[in-house]
Amino acid sequence: MISTRAAQINAELISNKRVGSYHHMVFSVGDIASQAKPGNFVAISVGGESSSMVLRRAFAIYRSTERGVNGGLVELVVAPQGQGSRWLTSLEAHDVVDMVLPLGTHFGIPTEPVRALLVGGGYGSAPLFGLAELLKSRGCRVDMVLGASTAAKIYAPLEGKRSVSSLTLTTDDGTAGIAGQITDVLPKLIEENEIEIVYSCGPMGMLQAITAVTDRYQIMHQCAVEEAMACGIGVCMTCVLPVTGDDGVTRMLRSCIDGPVMDGSRVVWDSKRKIPEGTFGA
Amino acid sequence: MTFSFAADLAGAKLPNPILTASGCAGSGKELSQFFKLSEIGAVVTKSIMIKPRSGRATPRMAETPSGMLNSIGLQGPGVDYFLENDIPWLAANGARTIVSIAGETVEDYAVLARRMRNLPGVVGLEVNISCPNVENRGMVFSCHPETARAAIEAVRRNIGGELPIIAKLSPDVTDILGIAREVSNAGADGVALINTLLGMVIDTNLMLPKLAQKTGGLSGPAIRPVAVRAVYQVRAALPQLPILGMGGITNGRDAFEFILAGASAVSIGTATFGNPTAVIKVRDELSAILQERGFDSLSDAIGFAHREVQA
Numbered sequence: 001m002i003s004t005r006a007a008q009i010n011a012e013l014i015s016n017k018r019v020g021s022y023h024h025m026v027f028s029v030g031d032i033a034s035q036a037k038p039g040n041f042v043a044i045s046v047g048g049e050s051s052s053m054v055l056r057r058a059f060a061i062y063r064s065t066e067r068g069v070n071g072g073l074v075e076l077v078v079a080p081q082g083q084g085s086r087w088l089t090s091l092e093a094h095d096v097v098d099m100v101l102p103l104g105t106h107f108g109i110p111t112e113p114v115r116a117l118l119v120g121g122g123y124g125s126a127p128l129f130g131l132a133e134l135l136k137s138r139g140c141r142v143d144m145v146l147g148a149s150t151a152a153k154i155y156a157p158l159e160g161k162r163s164v165s166s167l168t169l170t171t172d173d174g175t176a177g178i179a180g181q182i183t184d185v186l187p188k189l190i191e192e193n194e195i196e197i198v199y200s201c202g203p204m205g206m207l208q209a210i211t212a213v214t215d216r217y218q219i220m221h222q223c224a225v226e227e228a229m230a231c232g233i234g235v236c237m238t239c240v241l242p243v244t245g246d247d248g249v250t251r252m253l254r255s256c257i258d259g260p261v262m263d264g265s266r267v268v269w270d271s272k273r274k275i276p277e278g279t280f281g282a
Numbered sequence: 283m284t285f286s287f288a289a290d291l292a293g294a295k296l297p298n299p300i301l302t303a304s305g306c307a308g309s310g311k312e313l314s315q316f317f318k319l320s321e322i323g324a325v326v327t328k329s330i331m332i333k334p335r336s337g338r339a340t341p342r343m344a345e346t347p348s349g350m351l352n353s354i355g356l357q358g359p360g361v362d363y364f365l366e367n368d369i370p371w372l373a374a375n376g377a378r379t380i381v382s383i384a385g386e387t388v389e390d391y392a393v394l395a396r397r398m399r400n401l402p403g404v405v406g407l408e409v410n411i412s413c414p415n416v417e418n419r420g421m422v423f424s425c426h427p428e429t430a431r432a433a434i435e436a437v438r439r440n441i442g443g444e445l446p447i448i449a450k451l452s453p454d455v456t457d458i459l460g461i462a463r464e465v466s467n468a469g470a471d472g473v474a475l476i477n478t479l480l481g482m483v484i485d486t487n488l489m490l491p492k493l494a495q496k497t498g499g500l501s502g503p504a505i506r507p508v509a510v511r512a513v514y515q516v517r518a519a520l521p522q523l524p525i526l527g528m529g530g531i532t533n534g535r536d537a538f539e540f541i542l543a544g545a546s547a548v549s550i551g552t553a554t555f556g557n558p559t560a561v562i563k564v565r566d567e568l569s570a571i572l573q574e575r576g577f578d579s580l581s582d583a584i585g586f587a588h589r590e591v592q593a
Contacts, residue, residue, distance in 0.1 A: 006315055006316075008316060008557075008558055008559060045556050045557065052347050052348040053345065054345065054348060054349060054350060054502045054503065054532075054552055054553070054555065054556050055345050055350060055555055055556055056555065056556055098557070100558060227340070228340075228341060228343060230343050230345075230350060230352075230555045231554070231555035231556075231558075233312055233313075233315075233316075233558055234308050234312040235306060235307055235308040235312045235313065235554060235555065235558075236306070236343070236352070236354075236555050237305070237308075237337065237342070237354045237357050238340075238341075238342045238343035238352060238354065239340075240337065240340060240342070240357070241340065251336075252336050252337055252357060257312070271339070271340075272339070272340060272341075272494070273339050273340070273341075273494040274339045274494070275336050275337075275338070275339050279336045280334055280336060281333065281334035281335040281336040281337075281357070281358075281359075281360070282336040
């Protein structure tokens with residue numbers, strides 16, 4: 001599905017704060033902020049005018065605010081991992097970036113109040129806080145579990161926790177919360193809180209592991225996938241992954257247009273470096 | 283005197299010389315949310331094949347200095363879907379369309395050419411005989427004079443009517459001029475220069491080729507000098523053969539370089555990935571540059587870098 005809401009704008013950086021291993025960045029984007037929904041992402045060109053980096057960088061929207069002192073805002077959580085994100089996190093207030101937003105599918109919100117579990121890996125927690133607020137405003141109970149390799153890589157700001165009934169942390173090295181992985185605690189959380197739907201965002205391996213659990217409990221799993229993108233707008237065909245449709249046919253879908261939010265049970269996981277047998281056109 | 287930005291690409295009459303590059307504009311719909319497709323010279327479609335194709339496994343992409351590698355592998359829905367869905371939509375939205383076709387055999391090119399007759403809004407055919415992401419590198423048609431000729435002859439015999447045929451060539455050859463001569467003799471009305479160059483990136487963490495397919499096509503500003511050289515060479519030797527130039531164009535200055543080298547029109551590919559409105563930017567900047575430099579028309583500037591200069 002192609003977004004008809006996206007626009008290319010010059011976005012002014014309002015603030016850039018280091019939080020643990022990440023940067024919390026706030027951009028002034030004007031009225032288009034009102035179009036952003038939890039799960040949507042932005043695509044930013046990096047490196048400035050004479051940049052040797054030709055591709056946009058995609059970031060999940062952490063939060064959007066329709067009206068502030070500076071007009072509409074979007075907030076991002078950026079991990080300075082590569083050359084492009086390091087350039088972005090080195091910017092200062094009043095610097096301007098070329099941003100396309102909002103892009104991609106958003107998390108589906110149930111029409112009836114449900115019991116939801118939100119699962120985030122690393123800075124994949126970013127889009128979940130806005131989602132938590134929205135779910136709570138619709139009368140849902142929201143529990144959250146966040147995991148990372150170590151404490152500094154868990155993104156859980158105080159204001160983000162307000163909408164959550166319970167927050168469980170896991171770290172591989174035991175520096176925060178329970179020592180272990182998210183999937184170690186999932187069955188218990190699903191059973192104790194009688195979870196009806198799981199929303200998740202994080203590395204592909206984690207999303208695959210969550211799907212195995214949600215399939216076992218036969219509950220919905222909406223996940224925001226992380227595939228490398230070149231354009232973010234559906235023209236480059238690089239961010240594809242195999243997804244099985246209602247008709248039972250598996251197709252290579254673009255995670256920027258048909259995602260990033262997808263039904264976890266429909267994704268054919270573990271398909272890196274190969275096209276699953278029987279895929280349409282294989 | 284009013285400035286004329288109109289382009290004539292091997293008989294295709296276009297309001298301006300700025301086109302998308304094949305495989306870089308989706309179905310057209312994706313870009314139409316950012317600008318009206320009728321505002322550019324033409325939309326060049328992704329390469330259409332007879333059957334649906336899943337394309338290659340991921341990872342399919344690696345960013346490189348001033349460029350990128352891709353190994354999409356011609357993912358697409360096949361010609362039936364394309365004719366039923368994409369062509370009517372492009373026509374209804376006022377786009378002038380140049381259909382890119384790609385085959386695995388000479389017969390495929392013949393079949394596809396027959397299917398391209400009398401389509402609404404279609405102003406030309408780009409024959410992709412140079413995709414680097416195919417199973418058998420030996421079957422890159424444009425890498426050999428005989429296969430290049432056979433594919434273009436198949437299209438020429440089957441297209442009928444007046445639709446211009448533009449053969450898209452690979453730079454991965456010793457003598458691109460020889461291939462250009464061959465396809466011209468075989469009935470091509472013009473050539474598109476250049477397709478991507480075959481390349482590889484090795485992921486030094488995994489210590490494996492980054493792309494699942496190992497190799498991919500290099501595009502972006504990194505290849506621009508190679509493309510400009512190819513355009514200049516072909517123009518110098520075959521001045522009557524119209525050229526659609528492409529390779530790393532990101533702004534009006536870059537496009538001007540291709541026009542000076544001898545291109546009648548240009549395609550914008552990788553730049554669109556970084557900037558959805560790159561084609562509009564290039565169009566406006568090129569128009570301004572041509573007028574600033576005193577040209578009355580686009581056609582006066584084509585091949586201008588070939589003029590004799592007094593020492």
